[in-house]
Amino acid sequence: MTEMTLAQMQKEVDDYISQFKEGYFPPMSLIVRLAEELGELAREVNHQFGEKKKKSTEAESSIAEEIGDMMFVLTCLANFLQINLAEVHQQVMHKFATRDANRWTKIDT
Numbered sequence: 001m002t003e004m005t006l007a008q009m010q011k012e013v014d015d016y017i018s019q020f021k022e023g024y025f026p027p028m029s030l031i032v033r034l035a036e037e038l039g040e041l042a043r044e045v046n047h048q049f050g051e052k053k054k055k056s057t058e059a060e061s062s063i064a065e066e067i068g069d070m071m072f073v074l075t076c077l078a079n080f081l082q083i084n085l086a087e088v089h090q091q092v093m094h095k096f097a098t099r100d101a102n103r104w105t106k107i108d109t
Helices: 006-018 027-049 063-080 085-099
Strands: none
Touching: 006 063, 006 085, 027 063, 063 085
16 A cells, blocks of 8 residues: 555545535534544443453444544545645644643653
8 A cells, every 4th residue: 555645635525525526525414423533432442451351242343443434424524624734733742742842841852
């Protein structure tokens, strides 16, 4: 599988959604979907790392699959709102690098 830039991911999702008359769901619907996906991710993390193990009748899923589902919904939301994820990522990394510059103990290299 090839690596993609955030811009390529946004375009791929847009190409997929654009083939349907319904288009993107509105932001409120996407936020609800995101909450649903977060619940599914939490359940998988709990099954793998928590005390609540999966029932034998529960469908197989993976943390990676649930993160992928969340990324898809987040990308839909960003596309609907015309947010460039690469730009937002750079802004957030700058914010953390500045705000938390001396917050954590750095590893000596």
